[in-house]
Amino acid sequence: MQLTKPIRWGIIGVGNVTEVKSAPAYQKTEGFEISAVMRRNKEKLIDYAKRHNIQKWYTDADQLIHDPEVDAVYIATPPDSHCYYGLKVADAGKPCCIEKPLTPSYQDSKKVVQAFQEKNISLFVAYYRRSLPRFEQIRQWLAEEKIGKVRHIHWHLSRSPKPIDLTNHKNWRTNAEVAPGGYFDDLASHGLDLFAHYFGNYKEVHGISTNQQQLYSAKDALAASWVHKNGITGTGLWNFGSFINRDQVEILGSKGSIQFSMFWENPSILNVNGNIEEHFIKHPQHVQQYHVENIKKHLLGEVKHPSTGISGLHTSWVMDRILGNI
Numbered sequence: 001m002q003l004t005k006p007i008r009w010g011i012i013g014v015g016n017v018t019e020v021k022s023a024p025a026y027q028k029t030e031g032f033e034i035s036a037v038m039r040r041n042k043e044k045l046i047d048y049a050k051r052h053n054i055q056k057w058y059t060d061a062d063q064l065i066h067d068p069e070v071d072a073v074y075i076a077t078p079p080d081s082h083c084y085y086g087l088k089v090a091d092a093g094k095p096c097c098i099e100k101p102l103t104p105s106y107q108d109s110k111k112v113v114q115a116f117q118e119k120n121i122s123l124f125v126a127y128y129r130r131s132l133p134r135f136e137q138i139r140q141w142l143a144e145e146k147i148g149k150v151r152h153i154h155w156h157l158s159r160s161p162k163p164i165d166l167t168n169h170k171n172w173r174t175n176a177e178v179a180p181g182g183y184f185d186d187l188a189s190h191g192l193d194l195f196a197h198y199f200g201n202y203k204e205v206h207g208i209s210t211n212q213q214q215l216y217s218a219k220d221a222l223a224a225s226w227v228h229k230n231g232i233t234g235t236g237l238w239n240f241g242s243f244i245n246r247d248q249v250e251i252l253g254s255k256g257s258i259q260f261s262m263f264w265e266n267p268s269i270l271n272v273n274g275n276i277e278e279h280f281i282k283h284p285q286h287v288q289q290y291h292v293e294n295i296k297k298h299l300l301g302e303v304k305h306p307s308t309g310i311s312g313l314h315t316s317w318v319m320d321r322i323l324g325n326i
Contacts, residue, residue, distance in 0.1 A: 008034075008072070009035065009071070010065070010070035013081075014037045014039050014076065018076050025293075032292070035054070035070055037058075037064075039059065040059055073096045073097075075098045078178050082102060083111060086098055087112060090116045098312070100126050102125050102309065102315070105320060126307070128291035137268065138258060138260060138268055147251065150252070152232065153232065153235075157236075159245045175216070176219075181218060181319065185218075187263070190263075191236075194262070199228045205318050206322075207324065208223050209324060221238070223238075258270055267280040
């Protein structure tokens with residue numbers, strides 16, 4: 001199957017995430033183009049459209065969704081509006097990609113996924129690490145059993161408070177009404193989703209979440225333990241008021257280990273019976289490039305995209321289990 005004309009995308013919410021990470025990837029993917037963008041702030045919206053050479057813009061999302069010259073929609077707003085806009089896009093019958101997390105709650109995520117399933121429309125979630133070569137290299141090592149049988153995975157993510165955390169400046173990432181888990185929602189969702197990509201769905205998840213610093217309304221300290229359906233166990237801790245900045249994932253196997261960072265630009269370390277190898281694969285300039293290219297291949301029927309509404313829904317369940325919401 002070949003595209004006879006470009007698939008025209010509309011973007012709802014053209015904030016910082018779309019500047020370099022995502023929007024240029026849609027523009028640079030052959031067979032895709034961005035035909036319209038939406039943001040409530042008209043001045044910032046016009047500036048964005050001019051800088052990215054996009055001819056059509058709206059301050060009303062409904063107008064973009066129902067524009068006949070928009071074939072598919074990318075929702076890049078903060079999480080609390082994902083369900084609202086997602087249901088509208090599903091009702092309009094258009095393929096959609098929603099930024100992660102799918103929604104801030106498992107129940108809302110179910111509503112969105114069901115709406116797209118009922119219309120038999122493609123839904124993607126922007127867990128782009130599932131498509132990045134650096135993380136796919138690790139998945140290949142696991143498939144080849146470089147470290148033998150996987151036994152356990154542990155992730156430690158911690159850092160000191162950001163300057164914005166110490167002020168009263170508006171920040172959706174620490175507003176419990178937008179992201180109940182705070183930075184956990186924004187950051188940990190990436191890793192927990194990637195672990196499902198590596199090891200399959202989670203079977204059982206337990207967590208503790210609290211607000212230690214009382215700097216903002218969202219949670220800032222979390223710990224969890226889990227087991228995947230294949231018996232691999234896992235633990236994680238995420239603390240955003242620590243003295244130490246750390247981002248380390250370790251996968252333990254029967255013959256060795258793999259260490260890597262989820263966010264830092266560090267080499268992945270393969271340790272097999274004491275023989276250590278370091279591997280580094282640079283991310284593309286636009287980090288969602290491979291994710292977007294896989295969306296195109298999925299729509300053409302060439303491959304199944306690794307991050308769909310179904311996989312994103314499972315990650316929402318894991319997050320809510322850790323947060324104690326279900």
